[in-house]
Amino acid sequence: xxxxxxxxxxxxxxxxxxxxxxxxxxxxxxxxxxxxxxxxxxxxxxxxxxxxxxxxxxxxxxxxxxxxxxxxxxxxxxxxxxxxxxxxxxxxxxxxxxxxxxxxxxxxxxxxxxxxxxxxxxxxxxxxxxxxxxxxxxxxxxxxxxxxxxxxxxxxxxxxxxxxxxxxxxxxxxxxxxxxxxxxxxxxxxxxxxxxxxxxxxxxxx
Numbered sequence: 044x045x046x047x048x049x050x051x052x053x054x055x056x057x058x059x060x061x062x063x064x065x066x067x068x069x070x071x072x073x074x075x076x077x078x079x080x081x082x083x084x085x086x087x088x089x090x091x092x093x094x095x096x097x098x099x100x101x102x103x104x105x106x107x108x109x110x111x112x113x114x115x116x117x118x119x120x121x122x123x124x125x126x127x128x129x130x131x132x133x134x135x136x137x138x139x140x141x142x143x144x145x146x147x148x149x150x151x152x153x154x155x156x157x158x159x160x161x162x163x164x165x166x167x168x169x170x171x172x173x174x175x176x177x178x179x180x181x182x183x184x185x186x187x188x189x190x191x192x193x194x195x196x197x198x199x200x201x202x203x204x205x206x207x208x209x210x211x212x213x214x215x216x217x218x219x220x221x222x223x224x225x226x227x228x229x230x231x232x233x234x235x236x237x238x239x240x241x242x243x244x245x246x247x248x249x
Contacts (some may be wrong), residue, residue, distance in 0.1 A: 045084075056088055061219055063210030065201055066094035067228040068139040068155055069131070074227035082222045091219035093210035096228060098129040098141040098155050098177075100201035102148035103209055105129065105176035109194065110146070126152070128172035130179035133157060138179045139230055142170045157230050160186035 049055060064081040067074045078094075085092045109125040127148055130140040138160065142153035153170060160183040167175070167188055180187060180197035187195075213219065 056084065059084075059088065059090060061085075061091045061093055061210065061214050062222075063093040063095055063206055064225075065097045065100060065203075065206050066226075067097050068133065068157075068230040069097050070134075071229075074229075078225055078227050082225050085222035085225070090222070091214070092222050092225040093213050093219045094225055094228065095206045095209045095213070096141075096155060097201045098131070098139060099143065099148060099151070100205040100209060101129040101131065101177055101199065102127040102141065102143040104202055104205045105174050105196060105199055106143070106146065106148040107205075108196065108199070109174050112194075125173045126171065127174045127176060128167065128170060130163075130175060130177040132177075132179050132182035133231065135231075136160070137231075138163065138183065140166065140177075140179070142172060155228065155230050164188045 062081045062085040064077040065074075066078070081092055084090075105127045106125050109127070126142065126144040128140060128142050130138050133139040136159065138158050139155060140153075140158055141151065141155045144150045144152050158166060163183065163186040167190065172193060174194045174196065175187070176196045176199040178197055178200070180195055
């Protein structure tokens, strides 16, 4: 797949300045695979690696969409200062979330953290987001409070294009690491449940 992508763009690995990956939070196996693959490519070509937080990438996509929506509406509200709450299903009956603000979700207001559906209403009341994005909206639909004027985009995800754009900006600002130092960003310490624990979580367990 990588060879096909490079061929489509008429590029070789030696032309790549840096390698980036979605560093999490997210599925444990997926994060390890992404990190290991990028480390291998970067080490082979002696290139830096740019880890990009998955919630940050999601918030970036949401902020860009909010800006486009504002421009389509005549930009009466400015559109560039949207506060975004990124929230994804963390499985095990929990939610990964973070809050960003500004054009391109430039400012991190609340770092990636883990919460339960029962705490969602309090978090929304505290952070007052203009936009909530991520599949936690649909996975825990009943937990989210009704708030007029708040955009909700459950179908939005952390796309590769957002990771690439954020990595380009981070690289220009010197926020890259050596291949050997790249690592997933874990929020949860426990990544699996025992048989007894799974009985209390049903299909939502990892």
